[in-house]
Amino acid sequence: MPSKVIQDYEEIGAKKRADRDSNLIKEWLIPESKLPKSKDVLKFPEESGYLSEKEIEVTTSSAPKIVNYIAEHKWTSYEVTSAFCHRSQIAQQLCNCLSEIFYKEALSRARELDTYYEQTGKLKGPLHGLPISLKDNINVKNHASTIGMVDFCFNPKGGMKQNSAIAAMLLDMGAVFYCKTNVPVAMMMPETTNHVYGTTTNPCNRLLSPGGSSGGAACQAALRGSCIEIGSDIGGSIRIPSSFTNIYGLRPTYGRYPTYGTRSGLPGLESVHSVNGPLCASLESLEFYMKTLANGDPSQYDPGVAYRPWQQIVLPSVCSFAVLMDDGHIKPTPPITRGLKMVTEALIKHGHKILDWNPAEHDKLQQLISDFFVADGGKHVLKVTEATGEPLYPYMSNYGTSSEISAGKLWDLQSKRSAVCKAFLDRWMSTAKTTGTGHPIDAIIAPVTPMAGSPLDKFGDYVGYTSVFNALDYSVGIIPVSRANKRLDPVDKSFKPRNASEKFIWDNYDPEETEGGSISVQIACRRGEEEKVVALMKMISGYLGK
């Protein structure tokens, strides 16, 4: 057999990148010289004059308004799709947030949906005509799912052969796909960069990372290049980027929303499940997505789902919350602490009860989840990276250094994880004795990361604030609280770091560099409590004047 011609990994990546760029719409391209130099580009799409008033109106509307307007013949799917494609392309030029671009295919699909509606008077489904943006790992037939890995650029040839369960369901409901969003290598790094598409930056402050792994999704949502982004989360991958870009995000519990048939960096890992969820600039859009998908019965598409329709819930008039100010490993930097205090004060002001949350099990949970990620000794990741010789980023060095464990040892780790989750649950339930409401806490309010958006390459090595809730498989929402402000968030020179990870984060905290970075918090409820999470997100965002 002839020896295989090994192409340079950079060459393959460059070709894929060029393919992507060839799908940009030429008439919409902004000349380099007209692109902004500023760090904060959130207002650029609306203030630069490149979008029409109608395009701005469409792209700043919530998803339920858009589908209603289409149903009421006020807007066509074509004009809605075109507006989002246009704004999406501007987002791409500003922050490099996209992997796959297929605006023309989207416009053609939108036209078909419009025709179908005109001719039959029927809507395809509850998402008829609505553009939805997908994270790169969500397979769309005939498009690549590179997940930031060079070997997947043209493998399989001609793109993926099947739609992911969630893509199939959304299409049946009438959605329009127009792009996929950039991710870190194998979606296993907290910053969105890879050897195919390069680095996605944070539109709040382009010196910062939007985080990862749903960094492209969060970036585009913040710039309103989309009204609904679908991301995924196995260690914080929806929550970290949502928190870094000042938008809403939600990580549901596994088994309610479809996940089957996405491309994974760690395929077959089930000790902790990756889940899909929305990232949205508008909370109304997020709620609409959560409700519409749950009610659509994803169990028809995904063998791992049990159907559980969206429930109407009424919050108690007095809720109670446990607030985590510091997990003992890395104390949040000043802007995050300020955000936690703002939320706590708003809750107290509105008559709710506040306790401290003792993170007794957090260390164990985040260690277990780290062990699960490399239970195969990194083999699944290395098989793909080694196929083209692309090097591992420092963030992923453990995939090159871990040893594979046996199935029996994995069973033991899983037993241990269940026991720690039980201890956590028991402590949660035992708060009933101290909340003063007669019930256990309604949620934990916690930092997402210690930072208000991390400077590029400076995330450090800690995702413990988010990963604990993956190990628990809890339902967790992210709400924006404020923006970092160098005047309000000065360096706390009295703080003495307790370990190297904390020192790294605190040494790198520079109020000037972080200026405008996003301040957000997690609202964590128990398994399957998506309705409650959304209700609390609305309640607290309301208190914050959002």
Next chain:
Amino acid sequence: MPSKVIQDYEEIGAKKRADRDSNLIKEWLIPESKLPKSKDVLKFPEESGYLSEKEIEVTTSSAPKIVNYIAEHKWTSYEVTSAFCHRSQIAQQLCNCLSEIFYKEALSRARELDTYYEQTGKLKGPLHGLPISLKDNINVKNHASTIGMVDFCFNPKGGMKQNSAIAAMLLDMGAVFYCKTNVPVAMMMPETTNHVYGTTTNPCNRLLSPGGSSGGAACQAALRGSCIEIGSDIGGSIRIPSSFTNIYGLRPTYGRYPTYGTRSGLPGLESVHSVNGPLCASLESLEFYMKTLANGDPSQYDPGVAYRPWQQIVLPSVCSFAVLMDDGHIKPTPPITRGLKMVTEALIKHGHKILDWNPAEHDKLQQLISDFFVADGGKHVLKVTEATGEPLYPYMSNYGTSSEISAGKLWDLQSKRSAVCKAFLDRWMSTAKTTGTGHPIDAIIAPVTPMAGSPLDKFGDYVGYTSVFNALDYSVGIIPVSRANKRLDPVDKSFKPRNASEKFIWDNYDPEETEGGSISVQIACRRGEEEKVVALMKMISGYLGK
């Protein structure tokens, strides 16, 4: 250190057995000479004169009637508990169905509940005063969970230290525990026998096995020594015994009913989940259990559960079913085929639609689940059996001969399982094109095993009719259809077995030996469709005149 004195495993088992027997109530003991010699002993408890009329009335009442009568002060928990303890002891004398016996403790708890109700006018919960029997693996504080393994007889000393999540929940709801039921070694054999308590026999025909692993539970439920038995099912362990003893059983999907903190033969295995569910002589009792537990919010007790209250559902007036007459591996013996035809005819007569089910994925699913059981190379089982030197039964020889696989290989098997489950789901959904109802099938009707109760030691090596639904994690009910009848179910001499497993089953089919054995079917719905399973069990049982 002094060398540990190794006791003979038989000696340890004998001591544990004697401990159990010492807890029998002397006044209730039936002299050996008065015990029946017949194969079928189902009627003995009521016809032998050992039970009072009141005891018979109580023990043949459904669970909801019992809790209502206690709430209405018609019966006390004490008299209800005493009646079930008495009948339970008769069941034990007839078929050796129990592991732990603690009637006196139960009577004392019942007395406390009665006093509490008298003094406060309040019920402890929706199960106030109701005796419930537990499978041996469900930990009850201060009682052993041997799971049929000699090393667990006195380990930990003094019994288990914590209640299983389900036991804690049932106690909080007011249930009374009075015994635990016998299981096969590690609950991983299809007949209920072990070196501690010996063999449980089938009350329909004591030459037959009640199956396993919830064989003791099924046996006692059939004799109405309980109104609700809780069993567990990882490959058929609720369904096979229910089917062999002519009672109702239900295997729910994982994640709705509590399972945490039970003793497992394969601890930490999550590629397929063991689940708990009811075995009941009365369908009303079964429905009451399913509804009451779901509504009680088990997520407060079990970290693996998401709360999903019981829904009211209305079945379509015309349902459709796919019937599996033969999975291609082992064709059911004549009584089972007759049962399947009875169900099919009843459904057609009532206007429902019937298709054939093509078991295209069954081979793969049952192979995968077999691989998962020994992914650790049998290490977890062997560690326990080797501690006392108890030998492996032939049914478990693969635990001694399998090789452990790596975590990475386990990931690959899990990926494969998900893909096969997806193919199965897609075929299920695609039946919408052929049912004639406009919807996919409502359920699959299938054999439970090829046999109407297996002669002792002759189960063979195949649990593929049940284990496919464990791999799928579907919600599956068992309903009794009829009893084996040598006149109606003669040997089919024309049948040519297609493989050694099938030859073994068919060679061992002896209508004389199987006389009176139970004929039952599975009603399999998709993930989480417990409400639908129960509704279909009621509908079809009604057609069958049950």
